[in-house]
Amino acid sequence: MEKVKSLDEFLSLHDRLTVDKNPSLPTLIIPAGTCGQASGANDLIRITKRELLNKKLTEKIKLRITGCHGFCEMEPSILIEPWGVYYPKVDPKKMVDIVESVAKGEVLQNLLFIDPTTGNPIEKQVDIPFFKKQVRTLLSRNEKVDPIRIYNYIENNGYLAMAKTLSSSHPRQVIEEVKASGLRGRGGAGFPTGLKWERLANQTNGNGKFIVCNADEGDPGAYMDRSLLEGNPHSIIEGMIIGAYGTGATRGIIYVRNEYPLAIKHLLIALRQANQLGLLGENILGTGFSFDIKMVRGAGAFVCGEETALIKSIEGRMGEPRQRPPFPVEKGIQGQPTLINNVETWANIPIIMGSGAQEFAKVGTTENTGTKIFSLVGRIKNTGLVEVPMGIPIEEIVNQIGGGPIHQMKIKAVQTGGPSGGCIPAEMFHLPVDYERLTKAGSIMGSGGMIVMDEHTCMVDLAKYFTKFLKEESCGKCFICRKGTQRMYEILDDISAGRGTLEHLDLIEELGPIIKYASLCGLGQTSPNPVLSTLRYFREEYVEHIEKKRCPAGVCKDLITYTINENCTGCGLCLKSCSAEAIRGEKKERHAIDPKRCIKCGACQSVCKFSAVETR
């Protein structure tokens, strides 16, 4: 790859690449992020490549392998440009037919997505309800870009914003633009990004400012950052170059959790390509501005997503937070001024500098501009990543995009913000998704996890799960968080096992708020949220566990019994599935479960075709 040494050279490269495009040529797009690959996208890719070669179609049909598009429930899927045809849950056996149909310009009606409410097939992705209500500013670019081909990124106007900014804007202008956009940190706290950048730019002490991309994404169930890193790593690099230029930073670090091997691989490739092309390193595009990015891998600690612990981790020390002041912007890595932003925040920067702050601020509300990617998971029909404008009511996300509940259940609540967040009950689904309103309701926006829960979710069990996670991930430095999470978990464990008392609830309500304001860092300060918010909105479930020793959702193992009812036909499937040998019964006669041997794994219930296994 030839280094690009000036803005003109870059612009002519961009022109060359865009001129090459033949827009009418069909392209088979196969999303192969981690979710796609786990569902079998690699088979589709292999078969497609073989077909294109064997049938000599390589000049007629293009293949683009991309990162995740967001509709993870339907993976492995195929998108065909420029027609916008979408095939969900593709069976590898049908791949040959699909390639053939693309060559002929036909659509295979029997493989299309079926709208669950109307029963009709939908041909184009944009018409599918899941996609229709979204504003896919960031995620749509995952469809257009092959993450490991930098030329593909440039072809799609990648690095154009950076090149123009570096050559014709003053660093102050960059800061003003980001401030005007109203962008707020997407890592969870929602601090105005422009303000943070201004503070770094104003730092005069130290030598060698750092900017960091926080790609630790520790929330269980959240994978928005992963799909941005896997699908469009260059957008983060471009954002960071712009950020470094605006703030005067010379060194960049991407701190990525080690549990994201594909993201790490794509990032390393992208960094190497950007360096080779001269977009990173010394004297970028001949402007005299030098900046380079290194990658640092995490080592499996949720707490290292907290900025001061992250700084320690980068320095090679134990990831323990420390009190602020001094803030990282004043004293960070090795005592130097350091700016830390989340992956999604960085990904928004090229968009802001490309189309301008005004354009960006048109989406969302006045205090909460832009879009936010949520990982919508749980007891809902359409799980995946959804990108919506800030301020959209929760109800729209859950029902219109998410498609509503599965199995005709009633949705009870959503959990937002991961383990640091709280639950919002169904009666409050009219609430708009914005930083302030969610916090007022007792939850937080967090990094964007949204877990949907129905009547089969036990709120006590949910609080217990998140508290256990936080207890294990607490760094343990400050006494109140370490002991507080441990004791909260103890109490929840007692309640879910039928050993709870009403005094326990009072104790939680006394201890919880104190943990919130006495903890040293954000982990501790938000650790009581799961239990306090479930207690606030679903106190009756807790009371039932305590007073009646009963779990209404049928989840808490110590409080439920599995029994076989009169629907049983004696087929014996459950008996075979039982690993504890707890089921007895003759052929064609009603079987029975011995509660003393039953380990409550639920295997019998899942294999029974007659709904004969009940939990009480």
Next chain:
Amino acid sequence: MITLYINGLPVSVEEGTTLLEAAQFMGFPIPTLCHKEGLSPYGACRLCLVEIGEGPKAKLVSSCTYPAEEGLQVRTASSRVIQARRIILELLLASCPQSKTIQDLASAYGIQRQRFKQEYENCILCGLCVRMCEEQMMAKAIGFRSRGEKRSIGTPFDIQSEDCRRCGACLYICPACELRCTYTEPERAICGACANLRPPCLEKEGVDDMMCYLSPCAACEIKKD
């Protein structure tokens, strides 16, 4: 010089002074456990919390680590501060009841019960021993390992340390595992501290020349029999 307001009273201090130092200078009592003059502050025990700021933005910070700021409003005994101190002491008693330091602190705040499952740990992870070993004794033989519940203090991989100077400073400074009682007959000991016999860093075998500031000591006496 920086002027701040502690409990409404103005006090001028040099830059770099912590809120704890400023409050102590004024004579306001603030309990501490993991703080020791001469060692770097750590902020782990959360007993020294004070409330700063006003209105809805007021928050609690550890005074031992917070540097004085011009015009800062500090309250050393607001209701949230007292509530926090009391729960922390309750939790300390629930984990480490045999420490006289903790018992004294608890009784000073009128804590008469603790409502959690009783544990008998002999380390509260305040880190005084770690900082003592590194900063005062220049040995750096012990440190923190793991996180959360599993966090502990010891030598790397629990191997007997060659850097350890056998000075006993870790024993001396520890507020929890210290053997405070000089009774040689354990049945007459007040607080049952002699139930604590294991200092955090050393294997007892092979350390015959260990120096200890606690003799005569019930633990060693018991061990002798």
